[in-house]
Amino acid sequence: MKIGVFVCHCGSNIAGTVDVVQVAEAAKSMPEVAFAKDTMYACSEPGQQGIIDAIKEMGLDGAVVASCTPRMHGSTFMRTVARAGLNPYMFEMANIREHVSWIGKDKVANTRKAIDLVRMAVAKLAQNKPLYSQSFSINKRVMIIGGGVAGIQAALDCADGGLQVVLVEKTTTIGGKMAKLDKTFPTVDCSSCILGPRMVDVAQHPNITLHASAEVDEVFGYVGNYQVEVRKKATYVNWKTCTGCGACMEKCPSKKSKDPFNELIGTTTAINIPFPQAIPKRASIDRDSCIKFKTGKCGICAKVCPTKAIDYDQQDEMITEEVGAIIAATGFDLMDWHVYGQYGAGRYPDVITSLQYERMLSASGPTGGHIKRPSDKKEPKTIVFIQCVGSRDKSVGRPYCTGFCCMYTAKQAILTKDHIPDSESYVFYMDIRAPGKMYDEFTRRAMEEYGAKYIRGRVSMVYPQDGKMIVRGVDTLAGAQVEVEADLVVLAVGAEGAAGSAQLAEKLRISYDSYGFFMEGHPKLKPVETNTAGVYLAGCAQGPKDIPSSVAQGSAAAAKVLSLFSKDQLQSDPQVSKVDLKRCVGCMKCAITCPFGAIKETEVRGEIKAQVIETICQGCGICTSTCRQGAIQLQNFTDNQILAEVNALLSSETEEA
């Protein structure tokens, strides 16, 4: 075999701490290496052309590129090798950047390590075999999980693109967090006025099937052919007949039910439609507060319902949706700010979250758009906004910036002045983060036009005194302690991945971080992809972002799906398991451990043998390490390929000696 080795400088990224010339020189003495060279940027156009030229001129059978992580440019170079006429799997990468040059300062040790990694890659490549993809057809339906603004945007774009869309929403209405907002920054336009029509579009779009009050239970399958088990949670109202007339709500005697839509600052009826613009506009019963469910007596709603839609015996319904791609747009929730004991940990009614304040500002909210402090329903005159509650705070395990709080706090300060002209707003902030079109101008308006008093510093404590909330903090610019007697304190609470996002990630087999945000495929180059083919991300599920960014990502995810579905057939990853029939004893232990059901029993000349269904196999290799006789080998990660790497590494010691 003739192998070419290309050692990348990556400018000074690698060459700064690895002697790449020496690595290339060392590669020349490695078995099977017929060509070795250092190159400034292997991934650049001339760099790739250099690889192609060398393969053609030297008649190489395979190439090793020693550069960055294969997770970054593995596929780039596989295409390069393919353009040179080789099978793309006749390629290996040695990661001498992320795993060497960027993490070690000792150039001698780094160079030695880089040589070892190249030796291992060369040894593996010598065992590689050409692999060929198979085609399989795809189901051009897409599921979008989460009906917030990102999910709505993705759904509409996909549906407009001609795809059948299944939108799954956990609550009884779509709209998400945006539906709860009164106004949006920096335009201060009415949130429901811009979102409402889009929600209606969803309801009316012939290509969109909406499952509200539904959650994903299980996900099977693979890109192009997913089967998703959706649990439609019982609402105790037959939504096929319910017209959303609201008669039940009017008569429901249980009026003190929790109102999650209004962030628990108001109450609602046990049977309710969360808000007038809800989509679908259907009623549902909150079991926990319904008198019928608690005592068995009542049943008024059933009596008053003109369409006899009430069904107290309704059960959760399981449906299976077959789709080819999935967009996860599950949004965010506020972190549990009760960890802040110094702000009362929820003990003071007049310390509220910004989202609660938002409901208070909303004309359709529980206060009818009048700002009233919860304790005595009086209009507050002095309002203190505390930013970064659960943002940029390592002490509560929230080192990241939620990003949009600076903007909505400014918006709320402006709206406060509009609502109560004689009010005074104080904003405690760490830094103003307002990068965006008209954003910084907006925060300046809050200060300059609306007179909000911005104090740069953190609040050390909040406590009640004589009907006021005393806010004690520091003004770091003035270098002085400050104390404000406030009527109402509003906390800008940081965002985290929506409740249940970790469980959903596990079902989707995508990664998530410790805050419940889903991991994108690459932080820069694959912001909407995940590492699971056919699963995409949109909106705050991937990380905190404002409305325009969420909408943009919703569209981006839709574009990804449309691009995926633009083909009728997909190419399967040929890195699948393969059975050596001679070695297989038919014990089927591989099938027991296969998480995908990709191995079935077959009979060959009267003997039971394992057979891999290539389009279902995901290439994990659990079967390979389960099979004792080495009969089922994951292609491109065969025992011999891995052993070649181990042996090359362990023998390098003796060779040098």
Add this chain to the structure above:
Amino acid sequence: MSLQDELKAQIVKRLPELDVVIGWGQGYDSLHRTPLFITSEADVDKLVFDPLCVHNLSTYLTRYGSAKRIGVVVKGCDSRSVVELLQEKLIHRDKVMVFGLPCEGVADLGKVKRALAAKDLDMGRVRAASFADGDLVVTVSGQEIRLPMAEVQADKCGRCRYHNAVIHDEFAGQPITEAAPDTYADVAAFEEQTLEERMEFWREQMERCVRCYACRNACPLCVCRDYCIGQSREPNWVSQRDGLEEKFFFQMIHATHLAGRCTECGECERACPVDIPLLLLKRKLGKEILELFDYRAGTDPDAKPPLLNFKVQEDTINERGW
């Protein structure tokens, strides 16, 4: 009726349903029994059962095509291999007829050899052997030597929980009620040595290995047989070199491939022509698997073996924080 006669009668009765019944017969000398393949009633007369019937005959079960109906005579320990094979679907219940026995323990010919060597006698020259009053009585070089069974019994019998065949279609004799605890004291005692001493021990033992693979081929659960990865090039785990690393690594293959499956019948060690104590490696795995998963292989044909199973939250695996 003696146990042996009862067994013979059972085999005679069931033989018409079967292609062959595997039992024990007289070997080349009075101390050796040898596997006996019974296909006719005349063969049944050659059947023997006594504490010299050391072989685990279940090792033959996977060597017949699936069309044959095989009878096999098993002691308690041997029967666990049958259970394991059934559990792994390597044999089928309707193709195997199990003649179960109660067993008070078998002799360890290595111990017999040592006991005789201590008296300057060679086991290879024993002219006659019989059992009387719990002793193995042998005639060698003109002397009659009484060896108490307690002294020459196989170690596995001293810690046996399963004296009676755990699975059977026919059972001869009376079940034995007592069962000894197994505390894995042998493993613990070995591990009192330093790590260096332990490796030196294996170094010395493996030096003698001739790579005959009797350990593997005697093992009822080594079902890869002709396609063992210890000898293949595709995959190529072990080179043809016969250094200690290669020899020892083969034992690593054997041991890890038996993890959670090994019933500790000890055939690997018994079969070894150069007396390498191979069971110790498997006992160690058996001990850890028992502690981790509360699992003993070969006791439940319907169990899901621990290494083909998992719990999302493991009760006993204390994952190490960093």
Add this chain to the structure above:
Amino acid sequence: MDALFLADDKLSAWLGELAAARRVLVPVREREAVVFRPYAAGVTPVLDRQANVPPKASVFPASEALMSFRYTKNPENLGQVAVEVHETIDAPPTVVFGGRPCDARGFLVFDRVYDTPKIQDTAYKKRRENTLFVTLACDDPQNTCFCNSIGSSPYDATGSDVLLTPVSGGYLVECASERGKELVESKLLSDGNALREEAKTVHASALSALGPAWNPSPAKAKLIEKFEDMGFWEDVSAKCISCGACTYLCPTCYCFNVTDERTGMKGERIRTWDTCMSYLFTLEASGHNPRPTKAHRLKNRVGHKFSYYPEIHGGPIACCGCGRCISLCPVSVDIREIVRLSIERPTAKPENK
């Protein structure tokens, strides 16, 4: 030539003398196994019983490098690779001490294959030339011994260079070859002529302890006759577990495999023992196997030893009667019984197809 005497208490001194100039391999006990190991002061040879492993490896190692090789590249064109080969024969002067006469006789079977006018296996030959055998006549054979039946005896010194016979107080030392003379030039050995008679008694008693000899020679024809009688072979091989204990521990089994083992730019060509009892022995690259079952393979082992080899080499049986294949077989397959049955049992007529 005169017989000499070695007193028991001078044994280790003699071994010390021998070991000064050569590698001396002696049987030692490791657990319940007796194996050949290099002699060093303090090592106690086990001389009262047969070793589990015969000293076959002294001349025919379980694994040996026939040559080493190294690839070198043309610096001008790395794709051009040259290979440099070095013969690597390791043949230190060796004395194998304390084996049985049958152990040494085993190499006579090798010689007819590896050292012939037509074929000279250089590695084998060099080691054979450099290795001398001081064997010990059996005074009390084991149950599995049958040297008398293959035309030999417990004191047959053919193939040995020095034969020791246990006598009272020590050993009678007799030179059995020209080459043996250099070994007995020791002041530790005294005149032993007076003990010749005692030694003869020892020999006679050992021979009689073996019981009556049986004649395997009819097997030569009978085994050919039974070549197609697979029912016979299936019957006699039923208990065989296809391990290699019988062949690897046989002093006369000489089959090998050759593989190149390469690490990086260098490697060795290795010859290792192989066993015809293994499925892999005859497995062809196509996947076809002419000896697919253990019946085929056991037929080969017995047939080769008692029929094909004698046919090719003019008579001698490829067996030295040591009995290790019986005593060390995990399931007590008895080659004596198979040979006898091949003679006694009528051959099944091949079915008309």
Add this chain to the structure above:
Amino acid sequence: MDKELRIVGFLCNWCSYGGADTAGVGRFVQPTDLRIIRMPCSGRIDPLFVLKTLIGGADGVLVSGCHPRDCHYAEGNYYARRRLEVLKRFLPIIGIDPGRFEYTWVSASEGQRWQHVVTSFTNQIHALGPVQRIGRQSLAKACSLGTVLEPLA
């Protein structure tokens, strides 16, 4: 730190290999002893790879996969956890310090954790020193029997 030791890492592609990349991107400096072999999943890791590596002379072996519940292939790390735990407990019988082998979970986002894991494990291996090899010390004995090959000078 003293002379580099031979440490081999088997990392799953999706989480830990990515975590090691993240550590690189974050320039989290680590000891240089480790050589990483990329595996598709920790479930692909046959315990025999670890044994082969240790018996073959590596001073330490580190396996890292996705956190339980977080496997890209749903279940691979659950199987790995059982297999590797059994392996770790097995090592003492053959005279290999169980501290020479560790398995852990590092996600693709945990660059700093990866730095910590590599640093701690490398320190642990340096504290244990070079591994004893079953093949090495016996060379003299085996050579005298003519069974072990003299490497070409």
